[in-house]
Amino acid sequence: MKTIGITGSMGSGKSTVREIIAKQGFSTIDADSLAKEIIKSDPATHEKIAAEFGSDVYDAAGHLLPAILAQRAFGDAAKIDKLNNIVHPRVFEKVDAAIARLEAENQKVVFVEAALFFETGWNERVDMMVAVSAPESMRIKRLQKRSGLTIEQIKARFLHQLSDREKANRADIVILNDGSRKSLKELTNQFLQELDFL
Numbered sequence: 683m684k685t686i687g688i689t690g691s692m693g694s695g696k697s698t699v700r701e702i703i704a705k706q707g708f709s710t711i712d713a714d715s716l717a718k719e720i721i722k723s724d725p726a727t728h729e730k731i732a733a734e735f736g737s738d739v740y741d742a743a744g745h746l747l748p749a750i751l752a753q754r755a756f757g758d759a760a761k762i763d764k765l766n767n768i769v770h771p772r773v774f775e776k777v778d779a780a781i782a783r784l785e786a787e788n789q790k791v792v793f794v795e796a797a798l799f800f801e802t803g804w805n806e807r808v809d810m811m812v813a814v815s816a817p818e819s820m821r822i823k824r825l826q827k828r829s830g831l832t833i834e835q836i837k838a839r840f841l842h843q844l845s846d847r848e849k850a851n852r853a854d855i856v857i858l859n860d861g862s863r864k865s866l867k868e869l870t871n872q873f874l875q876e877l878d879f880l
Contacts, residue, residue, distance in 0.1 A: 684791040685781060685807070689799040690814035691846040692839060693821030693828075695859035695866055699814050701794040702870045709784050713777055713796035720772045723838045730768045735761075755837075762842050770802055800844050800852055812873070813853035815846050817860055 688703075690696035697712070704710045720727050722745070731751070732740060739751045755761045779796060784792050799805045816824075818840075825836045850856045855873060861865050 683781075683785045683789055684809045685696055686791060686793050687799045687805055687808040687811045688793055688795040688814065689797060689805075689811065689849055690816075690859075691821060691843060691849065692797070692836070693824040694797055694814045694816045694846065695824075696797070696814040698859075698863065698866060699812070699857060699870050700793060703793050704868050706871070706874065708874075709789050709792045711777055711780050711792060711794045713773055713794060714788055716776050717769050720776070721751075724772060727768060727772055731765070734768065734841065735763055737843045756842070757865070759842060766798070770798075772806070789825070797843065800849060805852070805856065811853040812855045812857060813849045814857050814859055815850045816858070819848065820860060821846070 684700050688700055690699075694785050697714075700710050700712060721731065728740065728744065735751060735754045739747055739754065741747055751765075755765045773796075777796075781792055781794075794808065796804065799808075799811060822833055822836050825831060826833070829836075831839075844852075857866070857869050857873060858868075
């Protein structure tokens with residue numbers, strides 16, 4: 683079974699590409715959603731995050747308070763590394779388990795979306811890397827609309843990931859998302875056709 687990684691900077695449109703691929707009937711795994719779920723509900727991870735960032739990042743019912751965690755983690759590269767070191771091993775376990783299930787079902791290909799493929803060295807574990815790229819101004823606009831973050835907050839988060847250009851340079855395939863959603867769908871389907879998946 684082939685494993686294809688999909689990555690890109692925040693706001694690049696990598697999740698949209700994965701969704702387009704899923705709608706074509708392919709198996710996909712969203713590693714970033716798995717990470718969010720682990721942070722919210724995995725008891726062992728919950729304990730480690732509370733110990734590192736303070737028990738008040740969770741409310742009395744044990745629900746994550748994302749704004750407090752973001753405030754404590756995202757302004758400091760060392761803190762982000764600590765958070766990633768807590769969460770990523772569990773994400774890798776879950777992704778590996780999902781890939782094993784799909785392989786047992788004789789699937790021919792699976793697409794795995796993750797923001798930090800290159801940063802974690804996880805790109806070495808897949809057969810091909812696809813980077814979704816977009817101009818910074820477009821990424822900032824999308825993130826402002828989606829998250830309500832300020833330009834300064836968005837740019838600060840960009841600093842903690844490889845640049846859009848570097849991800850594109852290291853990928854096997856680049857999908858440039860600088861137009862409409864319809865255009866992105868056409869480019870994604872073209873990529874699938876070139877790989878003889880459609």
